[in-house]
Amino acid sequence: MYDNDQMTDSPELRELRDALSGIGMPGRPPLQTIKSRGQAHRRQQRARATRFSVGGVVVAGAMAVGVSLAVTPAQKLGAIQRAAYTLHHNLNGTDTLTLNPVELLDPSQLQSDLARYGISAKVATGSYCTTTPEPTGFSQAVTLPGPGSSGRVGSGDQPTITINPSQIPSGTELSVGYFQLTSGPAAGEQQANMSLIKTNSSSCTTTPPDMSQPDTSNQDFGLIYGGARDRGHSARLSSRSH
Amino acid sequence: MSRDEKGFAEFFQGSWDPCLKAVIASTGDVTQAEEQVAEAFARAWASWRKLRRHPAPRAWVVRTALNAGASRWRRRARELPLADHDREAPDGARTGLDGALLRALRRLPPRQREVIVLRVFLDLDIETTARQLEITPGTVRAHLSRAVTTLRNELAQANIMETDPCTTTIR
Numbered sequence: 328m329y330d331n332d333q334m335t336d337s338p339e340l341r342e343l344r345d346a347l348s349g350i351g352m353p354g355r356p357p358l359q360t361i362k363s364r365g366q367a368h369r370r371q372q373r374a375r376a377t378r379f380s381v382g383g384v385v386v387a388g389a390m391a392v393g394v395s396l397a398v399t400p401a402q403k404l405g406a407i408q409r410a411a412y413t414l415h416h417n418l419n420g421t422d423t424l425t426l427n428p429v430e431l432l433d434p435s436q437l438q439s440d441l442a443r444y445g446i447s448a449k450v451a452t453g454s455y456c457t458t459t460p461e462p463t464g465f466s467q468a469v470t471l472p473g474p475g476s477s478g479r480v481g482s483g484d485q486p487t488i489t490i491n492p493s494q495i496p497s498g499t500e501l502s503v504g505y506f507q508l509t510s511g512p513a514a515g516e517q518q519a520n521m522s523l524i525k526t527n528s529s530s531c532t533t534t535p536p537d538m539s540q541p542d543t544s545n546q547d548f549g550l551i552y553g554g555a556r557d558r559g560h561s562a563r564l565s566s567r568s569h
Numbered sequence: 570m571s572r573d574e575k576g577f578a579e580f581f582q583g584s585w586d587p588c589l590k591a592v593i594a595s596t597g598d599v600t601q602a603e604e605q606v607a608e609a610f611a612r613a614w615a616s617w618r619k620l621r622r623h624p625a626p627r628a629w630v631v632r633t634a635l636n637a638g639a640s641r642w643r644r645r646a647r648e649l650p651l652a653d654h655d656r657e658a659p660d661g662a663r664t665g666l667d668g669a670l671l672r673a674l675r676r677l678p679p680r681q682r683e684v685i686v687l688r689v690f691l692d693l694d695i696e697t698t699a700r701q702l703e704i705t706p707g708t709v710r711a712h713l714s715r716a717v718t719t720l721r722n723e724l725a726q727a728n729i730m731e732t733d734p735c736t737t738t739i740r
Contacts, residue, residue: 365614
């Protein structure tokens with residue numbers, strides 16, 4: 328048998344080393360992207376620990392009411408699929424939120440799912456929080472690939488929002504206000520507004536922001552999209568930024 | 570920037586390339602390796618308070634990346650039981666690695682390949698390699714010796730086929 332130095336200095340291993348040194352290496356991903364993914368892991372670890380600690384109670388309760396605790400295959404693969412939206416993690420570190428206009432959204436579930444992907448957000452029903460002045464960086468952190476400043480999404484289209492967690496400035500988080508409109512021309516539809524807020528300093532309103540006034544500040548956006556399932560597919564996008 | 574953040578940033582910047590090379594050598598697929606290593610570094614950050622005291626954090630990243638890859642393939646196998654089952658692993662064309670050498674490396678038993686990756690590509694000494702794999706230094710030497718012998722034989726065979734492709738078919 329060879330001794331150690333002879334083995335690691337054998338022609339075959341030298342050849343392997345040399346071959347490897349000539350590989351064209353892809354660029355390093357941004358550190359912030361890695362850390363965001365790591366933070367999502369931490370949250371999952373904490374959530375798992377919490378689930379284990381109350382697991383018996385939850386499982387017993389779920390069995391009693393027949394609730395399925397199974398995760399979907401999409402969740403295992405890095406996408407979270409809910410009736411009202413799909414949250415997908417992209418290789419470039421961004422996350423894509425696709426809304427289903429014919430389903431009503433559960434804000435607490437969305438907030439929890441965003442957290443799993445490392446996106447700190449405050450999602451509320453019937454309330455929208457803002458910080459004045461609005462922190463900068465919103466247009467880098469959130470993009471709408473849909474039409475420009477305003478427009479209509481075609482029948483059956485699903486509004487898609489891309490979020491880049493690495494571009495959310497430290498000390499801030501996303502604010503998502505969600506309203507089920509009961510009056511006005513968009514009665515029966517859903518409205519979602521999004522902006523950046525300072526984590527410890529924001530004020531909230533229960534009045535949905537007026538979507539008829541275009542906003543050119545690029546610091547937030549609002550979205551009115553299809554209402555309940557039986558209202559058809561009138562997804563209407565009124566973006567206040569972009 | 571906190572001390573943890575600074576320490577991790579330095580580790581990430583200094584270790585990304587060697588870790589990625591080691592995983593590419595083992596998987597032969599740059600894109601897949603890149604994703605696995607990114608995932609391993611994300612987990613490293615999630616556990617950085619423990620990992621920063623690890624004697625060989627690069628080895629931890631590489632093993633985590635390789636395990637992530639194994640899990641992915643196991644999952645694919647469960648989800649697609651009839652598809653891709655005989656799919657060849659990607660060859661070295663995209664990696665710039667020598668094809669015969671890469672194929673030979675990938676054909677090694679997993680433990681021998683792990684020893685090669687840690688000992689040769691991450692340049693860990695025998696004792697550290699042994700600790701990482703939770704085997705004895707003597708076993709590391711034995712795996713390394715067998716791996717070198719196998720690689721040598723495979724390469725010799727590949728060379729024979731290159732120079733005289735009929736040699737192995739006439740017999």
